[in-house]
Amino acid sequence: MYYFKECVKDIINKIPKEWEHTSYGNDSCPSYSYKNKKVFIDHPNPKQREDETWSRFSITDDDEDSDNHQMVIFETDNFELIIKQMENDDDKLVLGVDWEYDNDGGHILLTDKNKEIN
Numbered sequence: 723m724y725y726f727k728e729c730v731k732d733i734i735n736k737i738p739k740e741w742e743h744t745s746y747g748n749d750s751c752p753s754y755s756y757k758n759k760k761v762f763i764d765h766p767n768p769k770q771r772e773d774e775t776w777s778r779f780s781i782t783d784d785d786e787d788s789d790n791h792q793m794v795i796f797e798t799d800n801f802e803l804i805i806k807q808m809e810n811d812d813d814k815l816v817l818g819v820d821w822e823y824d825n826d827g828g829h830i831l832l833t834d835k836n837k838e839i840n
Contacts, residue, residue, distance in 0.1 A: 726745060726752040728766075741756045750764075751765065759784050761804055764780075778799045779799065779801060781795055781808065
């Protein structure tokens with residue numbers, strides 16, 4: 723679990739108390755759930771991630787009744803955007819995003835494309 727501690731050490735005090743820690747020992751990185759969403763927090767150093775091209779933070783749909791259950795619905799390297807998206811009750815993203823196709827499984831990923839927070 724030392725690796726998990728490295729993944730969150732720079733943001734541990736920013737993780738909202740309402741988020742439930744949902745990591746398992748066999749996960750590639752720690753996760754937290756809130757409002758039928760789950761955020762995965764990867765290592766701050768891309769070279770330490772399972773795939774260094776992935777964003778550090780990704781949100782999946784954690785609603786078992788949803789058509790998008792366990793699909794990545796948002797990813798970014800900006801933790802403030804992750805907090806906003808996790809707090810959002812709407813299915814829509816809080817900021818405008820560009821669509822990308824994941825050649826791996828054919829599903830659609832949404833990314834913030836490094837847009838600034840106002």
